[in-house]
Amino acid sequence: MFNFFRRRTEDETKNKDSKGIIDKLHERQTVVNKLDFNFEHLNKYLLKCIASYLSAIYKQDPSLCEKYVTAEFYKELCKDIEKNRSIFKYSNDYVNIVKAELEDQQIESVNYISSITIKIEVTAVYHRQNIFTGTVKKIEEIYTESILFKYDDNGWRISNILNQNFKLMNDDTIIRL
Numbered sequence: 001m002f003n004f005f006r007r008r009t010e011d012e013t014k015n016k017d018s019k020g021i022i023d024k025l026h027e028r029q030t031v032v033n034k035l036d037f038n039f040e041h042l043n044k045y046l047l048k049c050i051a052s053y054l055s056a057i058y059k060q061d062p063s064l065c066e067k068y069v070t071a072e073f074y075k076e077l078c079k080d081i082e083k084n085r086s087i088f089k090y091s092n093d094y095v096n097i098v099k100a101e102l103e104d105q106q107i108e109s110v111n112y113i114s115s116i117t118i119k120i121e122v123t124a125v126y127h128r129q130n131i132f133t134g135t136v137k138k139i140e141e142i143y144t145e146s147i148l149f150k151y152d153d154n155g156w157r158i159s160n161i162l163n164q165n166f167k168l169m170n171d172d173t174i175i176r177l
Contacts (some may be wrong), residue, residue: 046156050097050120050147053158058093058126060085069158070150086131093126103146112151117162119146127174136175142168 049068056065062078069077097120104117124141146162 046118046149047097047100049149049156049158050100050118053147054095054097054122054124057081058090058095058124060090065158070152073157073159089129089131091127091129093124095122095124095126097121098123098142115148115150115159116156117146117148119144121167134176135173137171138174140168140170141166 049065052065052068056062056077060081062074062081065077066074099121101119102116103119105113106115108114121142121144125138127136127138129136143164143166145164147158148160148162149156150159151157
């Protein structure tokens with residue numbers, strides 16, 4: 001992630017062999033974030049943000065995540081959900097966060113991190129009924145999604161979805177009318 005190197009003086013560059021063990025250690029030192037973002041150790045608040053966002057999408061109810069997302073992201077989410085709502089009826093679903101890990105972070109100063117990106121892996125099984133044809137499909141998905149969180153006065157909020165990569169998607173028609 002971040003490599004911090006100490007600048008060498010002219011004497012050190014001329015005489016490389018005379019370096020002490022401390023200097024060699026400083027040269028190799030790297031700063032790696034030790035936060036463990038595996039699902040079991042994910043911060044409860046961030047987990048609540050992600051879970052409410054996923055529930056809002058799968059239940060097609062943006063109000064479920066309104067307090068966990070930024071105002072701009074909420075407007076976009078409402079638009080996307082309204083587009084899909086006119087075509088399908090939604091039923092109960094099963095959504096699970098399999099894995100979560102810290103992908104990136106923006107450090108403004110020693111004590112201030114302005115944004116973080118968490119990569120999650122999601123498994124979902126749900127049913128959708130097409131309003132026009134009446135067919136019901138059982139859909140199974142496994143995908144990864146990178147979620148950008150920004151820090152503001154009210155705490156961490158979801159600001160954007162950077163990418164979504166599907167690993168598996170099955171849709172079987174279970175009822176035809």
